[in-house]
Amino acid sequence: MAAEVSRRDFLSRLGVTVGAAATAASVPLVGAPALIERAHAQPKGNIPDTPYKVGHMTFFTGAAAVLGEPSYKGHILAAEEINAQGGLLGKRKIETIKADEAAGTDANVKEMRRMKLSEKIDLFTGVISSGNTPALGPEAESLKLLTIFVDGCTDFLFDKAVLNPHYIFRITNMQSADGVTAAVATAMTWPKVRRIAHIHPDYSYGRNAFAHFNIVMKKMVPGAQVVSEGWPKLGTTDFTSHITKAIAAKPDLLVASVWGGDYVAMYKQALRYDMFKKMKFTSMIAFGVAPHAIGKDHPEGVIAGVHSNYYFNYPPQDRWPLNSAFVKKYLDRWKEYPNFQSEGAYTTLMLLKQTVEKANKLTGGWPDDEAIISQLEGASISGPAGYLHIRPDNHQGYKDAMTGFSVNSPDYPFQILDPNRIITIPIRNITAPPGWPAPSGEDTRTYTWIDKTWPTVKL
Amino acid sequence: MDTLLIHALNSLLYAAVLFLIAGGLSLIYGVMRIVNLAHGNLFAFGAFVAAWTVGRLVGGPTPTPLLYLVLLAGPFVAAALGAAIEPTLLRPFYKRPEEYQLLITFGLQLILEDLVRLIWGPYPLTVSSLYEGMGSLNIGESIYPTYNLAVIVVGGLAAAGLWAFIYRTQFGIVLRATSQNMRMAQAMGVNVNRVYVQAFTLGCFMAGLGGAIVVPQQGAVLGMGVDALILAFVVVVIGGLGSLEGALIGALMVGVVRELGITFFPEVELAVLYLMAAGVLLVRPAGLFGRA
Numbered sequence: 001m002a003a004e005v006s007r008r009d010f011l012s013r014l015g016v017t018v019g020a021a022a023t024a025a026s027v028p029l030v031g032a033p034a035l036i037e038r039a040h041a042q043p044k045g046n047i048p049d050t051p052y053k054v055g056h057m058t059f060f061t062g063a064a065a066v067l068g069e070p071s072y073k074g075h076i077l078a079a080e081e082i083n084a085q086g087g088l089l090g091k092r093k094i095e096t097i098k099a100d101e102a103a104g105t106d107a108n109v110k111e112m113r114r115m116k117l118s119e120k121i122d123l124f125t126g127v128i129s130s131g132n133t134p135a136l137g138p139e140a141e142s143l144k145l146l147t148i149f150v151d152g153c154t155d156f157l158f159d160k161a162v163l164n165p166h167y168i169f170r171i172t173n174m175q176s177a178d179g180v181t182a183a184v185a186t187a188m189t190w191p192k193v194r195r196i197a198h199i200h201p202d203y204s205y206g207r208n209a210f211a212h213f214n215i216v217m218k219k220m221v222p223g224a225q226v227v228s229e230g231w232p233k234l235g236t237t238d239f240t241s242h243i244t245k246a247i248a249a250k251p252d253l254l255v256a257s258v259w260g261g262d263y264v265a266m267y268k269q270a271l272r273y274d275m276f277k278k279m280k281f282t283s284m285i286a287f288g289v290a291p292h293a294i295g296k297d298h299p300e301g302v303i304a305g306v307h308s309n310y311y312f313n314y315p316p317q318d319r320w321p322l323n324s325a326f327v328k329k330y331l332d333r334w335k336e337y338p339n340f341q342s343e344g345a346y347t348t349l350m351l352l353k354q355t356v357e358k359a360n361k362l363t364g365g366w367p368d369d370e371a372i373i374s375q376l377e378g379a380s381i382s383g384p385a386g387y388l389h390i391r392p393d394n395h396q397g398y399k400d401a402m403t404g405f406s407v408n409s410p411d412y413p414f415q416i417l418d419p420n421r422i423i424t425i426p427i428r429n430i431t432a433p434p435g436w437p438a439p440s441g442e443d444t445r446t447y448t449w450i451d452k453t454w455p456t457v458k459l
Numbered sequence: 460m461d462t463l464l465i466h467a468l469n470s471l472l473y474a475a476v477l478f479l480i481a482g483g484l485s486l487i488y489g490v491m492r493i494v495n496l497a498h499g500n501l502f503a504f505g506a507f508v509a510a511w512t513v514g515r516l517v518g519g520p521t522p523t524p525l526l527y528l529v530l531l532a533g534p535f536v537a538a539a540l541g542a543a544i545e546p547t548l549l550r551p552f553y554k555r556p557e558e559y560q561l562l563i564t565f566g567l568q569l570i571l572e573d574l575v576r577l578i579w580g581p582y583p584l585t586v587s588s589l590y591e592g593m594g595s596l597n598i599g600e601s602i603y604p605t606y607n608l609a610v611i612v613v614g615g616l617a618a619a620g621l622w623a624f625i626y627r628t629q630f631g632i633v634l635r636a637t638s639q640n641m642r643m644a645q646a647m648g649v650n651v652n653r654v655y656v657q658a659f660t661l662g663c664f665m666a667g668l669g670g671a672i673v674v675p676q677q678g679a680v681l682g683m684g685v686d687a688l689i690l691a692f693v694v695v696v697i698g699g700l701g702s703l704e705g706a707l708i709g710a711l712m713v714g715v716v717r718e719l720g721i722t723f724f725p726e727v728e729l730a731v732l733y734l735m736a737a738g739v740l741l742v743r744p745a746g747l748f749g750r751a
Contacts, residue, residue, distance in 0.1 A: 061572060063682035065581035202729050229725045235686045237677035238476075240607065241469045241721040247601070248462060261583035261680030268587040269676060272595060272604040293582050297591075 004458040007220060011188055015426045018188075043089040043357070045364035051095040052088050054079070055115040056126040056345075057108060058150075060100040063235050066260040066289050067128050067341050068101065071150055073334050074342030075126070078349035081329070088356050089366070094349070097121060101128060105135045112136055116143045123148065125348050128341070130154035130175060130204045134161035140168050146369050148352065148376075150344040153307075154204055155444035158394040163438065165395040167369070169376055171344045171351070171388070173401055173427060175205060176446040177308040178284040179212025180430045181401040182255065185303050185423050186213075186282045187220035187457075190253065193280060194221075197228035197251035199242050199266070201258055206231065208444070209257035209284045215447055219454045227251050232258070237265040243273050257284040264293055271297060287311060287406070291337040291414055298415045300406050308401040309340035310385040311417045326384035340385075347383035351390075354381055393434040398427045461599030466718050472607045474714030475614020479669030480687050481694035481706040482621060483662035489701035490638045490658040493549060494557075496564040498666055499688025500571035501537045505667025506679040507575050509533030510584035513674070523592050530589070530671040537667025538660045545659040550652070568684070576681055589675035610672050617668065618707055625703065634658060638701075693732050697739045699746030708747060 005013075056075050059068030079094040087093035097119055099111045115121045124140060124147040127133055133152030138161055140147040149157075149170040162168060186193065196217070200206030210229075217224045228249035230242035239258075243266075246254055254275065258266050263286055270276060276299035286304040287294060291312060298304075317324035326346065330338040338346075352372075359367030359375045367375075377392040388399045402424045404417035432449035439448045484498045512532040521529070548567065552559045593605035625631040637644040637654045645651050669687075670679070694713055698705025713732055720731035739747060 060581075061576060061681065062685070063680055065576065065681050066583065069581040230721060231725050231728050233686075233729050235682055237673070237680060237683065238473060240472055241718050244465050244469060244601070245722055245725075261678065261682075264583050264585060265677045265680070268585065268590065268678070269604075271587075272590060272606075273602060274595075290582055295585070295587070297587065 005455045007187065007191060007457045010220060010455065010457055011184070014184060014429045016184060016188060016423060017425075018423050019420050043091070043360050045360070045366075047089045047091040047360075047366055049087075049091045049093075052092040052123070053095050053097060053119060053121040054349075055097050055099060055112070055119070055121040055124045057099040057101050057111065057124070058126040058341075058345075059102050059128055060098070062102040063261055064102065064128055066293065067151075067339070070290055070339045071126060071128065071341035071345045072098065074330070074338060074345035075150075075349060077330055077333055077342075078346045080333075082349060082353055088353055089360055092366070099126075101126070101132060105132050108132050109135050109139050112139055112145070113143060116145045122146065123352065126150050126345065127152040130156075130208075133157045133170070137162040137165070137168050141166060143167075144369070146372065148348045150348055151307075151341060154208070155446060156204075158396055159438045159445050166373065169390060169395040169397070171348050171397040172340065173308050173399065174396060174431060174446070175208045176212045176444050177401045177427065177430060178257065178305060179209040179214075180216050180446070180450070181308040181403050181423075181425060182209070182282050182284045182303065182305055183213045183216035183220065184425060184430070185403050186253065186255075186280075187217065188423070189303065190280050191221060193252040194224050195227045195249070195251040196224055196253045196255060197230075197246040197249050197279070198226060199230040199232065199239070199246060199254065199256045199258060201234045201236075201262065202231040203234055205259075206257050210255075211447060212444075212450075213255055213284075215450050216454075218456075219450065220457050222456055222459060232262070234262070236262055239266045239269050242266075243270050243275060247273060247275060247278060251279050253280045253282060255282045256286075259285040260289050261293075263289065264295075267298055268295075271299070276302065284308075287404075287417060288340055290339050291412075291416065294406075294415050296408050296413075296415055298406055300408060300415070302406050303403055304406040304417060305403045306417070307340050308403060309399070310343040311340070311402070311404065311422075312337045313416060313419045314402065314404070314422045315386055316419055320384075320386070322382055323384040338384075343384050347381065347385070347388060350383065351376070351379065351381045351388070355379055391434065398431070400424045401427050401430060461601060464598055465601055465603065466722065468603060468607065468611065470711070470714035470718040471611045471614075472714075473717055474710040475611045476669050476673055477690060477694055477713055478614055478707055478710035479617055479665050479672070481691040481698070481710055482618070482703055483665035483669075484688075484691050485695050485698070485701055485703060485706040486621075486665070487659055487662035488695075489703070490634060491549075491553075491655050492557075493560050494564070494700075495662070496561065496688065497544075497567035497571055498564075498662070498691065499684035499686070500568050500575070501540060501663045501684075502666040502670040502687045503575060503679070503684030504540060504571060505533035505537040505670030506674050506683060507533075507579050507584060507670075508536040508667075509671035510586055510674045510679040511579060513586045513589065514584060517586060517588055523589075526586075526589060530674065531668075533671030533674070534664045534667035537670065538664035541663025542656060542660045544663075545656045546652075549659070550655070568688075572681070572684060575684075579679075581681060583678045583680040584674075585678035586675055587678070604676075606675055610676070613668075613672055617665065621665075621703060630657070690732075693736045696736045696746055699743075699749030702746070702748035705746055705748030 058071045147168040151172045153175040228246045281302040284305040285307045288307040355375045359371040379390045404422040407418035432445035509530045595602040694709035698709030720728045
């Protein structure tokens with residue numbers, strides 16, 4: 001058992017920072033503007049002008065279209081931007097073939113195969129659901145299909161389904177980061193909470209959020225206990241029973257990972273029960289939906305997570321030009337603000353562009369997939385959300401995890417994250433390090449790593 | 460005691476909406492012998508129409524009490540849609556084997572789902588000011604949204620109205636006669652085509668009413684139609700397809716069991732409804748009030 005520490009030491013060891021003042025430390029600014037201004041270097045060798053075909057699979061129908069639509073819009077924005085410069089290496093225009101992820105896992109695997117074999121796609125990307133990446137990952141490996149998943153963030157993709165990835169990569173932070181970030185933010189903000197009620201959607205995402213929140217609370221807020229659980233089906237919009245049950249348990253804190261339209265329905269119903277006046281509230285993904293879907297009636301001052309990835313007003317736009325440029329372009333193109341899926345899909349193509357250029361400098365001509373893969377492993381890119389690093393061992397994208405507090409601002413017709421109170425945590429401090437053994441049971445690497453190595457806060 | 464009352468109200472709330480959906484589904488099957496797989500999407504269509512129409516008017520000069528009436532745009536548009544669908548898409552298939560009807564209503568489900576997305580986009584529509592507008596009641600230490608009570612009342616009125624309509628009016632007699640023996644009714648001079656389109660329209664109206672009435676509380680979201688259809692099937696499987704009493708009892712049973720599940724067995728909230736349906740099917744394969 002690791003030694004006991006004080007909560008303050010613990011938080012500083014984790015590198016948790018809060019507020020706009022912290023951004024200078026977590027997001028170094030020097031040189032960033034130069035990245036966008038960088039002159040367009042001439043590519044080496046002969047580049048074919050055949051289109052570069054990209055398959056983008058995401059939800060176009062059903063409840064998850066609230067996340068699928070922003071993903072597709074981010075992707076198209078990046079593709080149009082690259083094509084306006086002549087395409088990849090100035091020659092190969094990006095041609096997008098889209099597919100509806102709502103078809104179901106088996107159909108999605110077949111569609112991926114069809115895209116590779118009949119449409120001859122060069123890159124596969126997109127995917128929202130954690131239920132799909134563990135099936136699509138192994139298929140991409142066997143098809144030898146270069147794949148960069150935007151989301152589908154389950155830890156099990158690289159913990160279990162594909163232990164040694166070669167062709168597949170992923171951009172967004174891993175699922176466990178959501179539960180861990182929410183718990184760290186809670187322990188820091190409301191260290192006195194003891195009685196905790198949970199409402200999570202009943203599938204892998206909600207289960208994962210619940211497990212990781214609890215293991216971190218065990219370490220950071222010893223004595224906290226779960227007093228009520230609700231497991232609504234994904235797609236539930238009547239939360240009356242879940243809300244009355246949670247209130248009846250008289251908790252200090254409600255924790256929820258309900259998202260999208262479900263979440264909008266849930267918070268509006270909870271308001272009528274004065275739920276947010278009776279307890280604190282922490283969410284993993286409340287503000288992950290497109291920003292304008294959250295009304296000004298949303299409770300202020302709650303921890304409103306963004307899937308630990310990105311919210312459009314952070315990094316602060318006046319201090320991180322890549323973000324201000326992205327938000328402006330997105331707003332001009334789509335008449336709405338981006339969410340974390342938009343940013344992920346956009347950064348995916350920008351990462352591809354940067355990698356292809358790097359590989360071209362080394363090999364000349366159009367780089368083959370092996371050359372692109374070798375440059376993707378360990379790649380770093382400055383995206384709208386800040387720095388993103390691709391870990392070479394597991395092909396997982398890492399960027400600082402973030403969450404924040406909800407606030408109304410006269411500048412926006414919807415509620416936003418308070419730009420002065422953003423919480424960031426260096427991702428390496430809350431995910432299992434390279435080489436940590438994959439557990440055999442249902443636990444994730446990060447779960448067992450936290451369980452075995454984190455100290456317990458002394459009260 | 461208060462807790463018990465709240466549990467009872469929660470169950471009734473869920474049952475009221477479910478009855479509106481499942482009642483329409485069952486009515487259509489009872490009269491026309493068509494399993495309408497697009498029924499959930501008519502519910503969703505009603506919800507989106509109501510949300511959109513009220514959303515246009517909120518904050519305008521329209522007085523709030525009138526906005527509750529504007530919600531009725533949902534059921535009326537759903538009914539109009541039904542009145543257009545039956546003669547054009549369903550009628551040509553009555554003489555064909557049942558699988559054709561399943562295919563056509565399944566196709567219709569996909570089309571309606573896409574149509575909703577095309578018209579209103581992927582983001583949820585909400586008009587929660589109507590939900591807020593009615594305030595809350597105090598029940599012991601707890602508070603309870605008044606709007607939920609209104610939903611329960613509307614569900615109850617719909618059930619009573621439907622019963623009176625079918626068992627106390629001339630049209631109801633014709634409807635029941637057609638349902639029991641379509642050929643005999645036709646031989647007695649009943650215009651079966653007209654009865655079919657009326658029954659289908661009424662069923663769609665109920666679905667649209669269900670959709671409109673949940674909008675202030677839950678909003679309108681993509682995918683709500685399919686979820687509603689599945690739950691409606693659970694209800695009619697328990698109650699017996701084609702039976703209105705069955706739909707009512709089925710909806711109440713689902714409401715109560717779901718509430719018990721959420722309260723005492725949260726881990727199996729999803730499974731408990733299907734387990735109950737499976738149990739009923741084992742004992743009474745045609746459902747509690749089924750005729751087969």
